Amino acid sequence: MEQRSSIDPDMVVDEIMRKWPATVAVVLRYKMLCVDCPIGTFHTVAEACREHRIGEGDFLGELEAAVRGER
Template sequence: MPVDEMMRRWPMTIRVMIRHRMLCVGCPFGTLHTVADACREHEISEEDFVLELEAAMAG
């Protein structure tokens, strides 16, 4: 799923993106990049990042 769609479905994930200084919010590549792509581009551990996203989605 592209990060743009993820942020639209679960707006609480935006805080996680911002906390990691990821520029995905409003980025034109957000419609193409998956979480894995974004983590790779921003040199962030995908495993840890996904755990944070899941926690945010769970509320």
């Protein structure tokens, strides 16, 4: 059975990076400025993707892969 990390578009970016440190590499790979950004403590994944003009589905998929250790 596949274990899900339960990352969804309404989760706060900072919370995700703290809970699953492997996701930081994904954020950096997308050249998002969320790491150490004070807004990262408030921005949801959906908001950050919109702000950085990044496809939410692809980004979420890569976050999930990082959590599972596939990236």
